[in-house]
Amino acid sequence: MDLTNTRKDRNILSENDGKYEDFIEGLTLVNIGLKSCSATLDRVGLYELYSDKKEPKRLFQGSYMVTKLAETFFEAAGLFVVAFSEERESKPPLSVECEFEAHIHGIEPISKDFVERFVASEFQLILVPYVRQFVSALTAQMCIPPVVLPLSPKLHKKSEAKKLTSQKASKSRAKR
Numbered sequence: 001m002d003l004t005n006t007r008k009d010r011n012i013l014s015e016n017d018g019k020y021e022d023f024i025e026g027l028t029l030v031n032i033g034l035k036s037c038s039a040t041l042d043r044v045g046l047y048e049l050y051s052d053k054k055e056p057k058r059l060f061q062g063s064y065m066v067t068k069l070a071e072t073f074f075e076a077a078g079l080f081v082v083a084f085s086e087e088r089e090s091k092p093p094l095s096v097e098c099e100f101e102a103h104i105h106g107i108e109p110i111s112k113d114f115v116e117r118f119v120a121s122e123f124q125l126i127l128v129p130y131v132r133q134f135v136s137a138l139t140a141q142m143c144i145p146p147v148v149l150p151l152s153p154k155l156h157k158k159s160e161a162k163k164l165t166s167q168k169a170s171k172s173r174a175k176r
Contacts, residue, residue, distance in 0.1 A: 019111075019114075020114055020117065022107075023106065023107070023110075023111060023114040023118070024118065024122070026106050026107035027104050027105070027106050027118075028104065028105040028106070029102060029103075029104055029126065030073070030102075030103040030104060030105055031102065031103050032100060032101070032102045032103075032126070032127070032130060033100065033101055033102075034098060034099070034100055034134065035077060035099040035100060035101045036097075036098065036099045037096070037097070037098040037099075037134075037138075038096070038097045038098075039095065039096045039097075039138060039142070040092075040094070040095050041093065041094055041142050041144070042093040042094070043093075043144075044093075045093030046084070046093040046094050046144065048093075049084065049085070049086055049093055052086075056084045056085065056086065057084070057085050057086065057087065058082075058083075058084055059081060059082065059083040059084075059085075059092075059154075060080070060081075060082050060149050060150060060153040060154065061080065061081045061153050061154045062078055062079065062080045062081075062124060062127075062128070062131070062153035062154070063078070063079050064076060064077070064078045064079075064119050064120065064123050064124060064127075065077055065079075065119065066115055066116060066119050067101065069110065069112060069115060070110070071108050071109050071110060072105060072106065072108045072110065073103065073104060073105045073106065073110070074104055074106070074110060074115050075101060075102065075103050075104070076101070076102055076104070076115075076119045076123055077099055077100065077101040077102075078099065078100050078101075078123065078124065078127040078128075078131070079097070079098075079099045080096075080097065080098050080099070080100075080131045080135075080153060081095070081096075081097050082094075082095065082096040082097075082135050082147065082149065083095040083096075084147070094139070094144070094147075096135050096138060096139070096147075098131065098134060098135070100127050100130055100131065102123075102126060102127065124152065124153070128151065128152060128153065131149070131153075132148070132149045132151075135147050135149055136148055136149070
């Protein structure tokens with residue numbers, strides 16, 4: 001075994017990690033905003049779900065994507081789905097879909113690889129608190145017990161995120 005190559009690989013990794021840390025330190029969050037939202041509530045179905053003394057199946061999923069990349073900033077979005085139902089396949093009596101978008105400045109030139117790494121990992125640490133508060137307040141305003149979500153959603157793969165986004169867009173066009 002050649003230890004020299006292993007050491008070189010470690011040095012390359014630590015150098016890239018150091019550059020990534022510099023990238024993170026150079027980020028400035030300019031704004032976060034709700035981009036879209038949709039919620040449905042079947043009061044009778046939700047009442048029956050809770051009155052059966054069964055533990056409802058709670059779904060909390062999120063997907064993240066880079067929506068714009070420039071030399072000095074980038075924008076990224078998170079699409080979230082929250083649903084309560086008896087079975088995973090049944091139509092949920094309570095569902096909330098929302099999308100939040102953030103505008104972030106960085107030290108130029110911004111590395112596409114670092115942006116994608118950030119959005120795939122650390123970005124949820126920024127968005128999820130907004131989503132948790134939003135869903136809790138929204139469900140309280142629906143006059144049902146506020147939904148308290150876990151600290152982290154189940155993540156979708158990129159292909160699933162695009163599929164969710166296109167399904168959402170086609171639903172909104174169908175409503176018009």
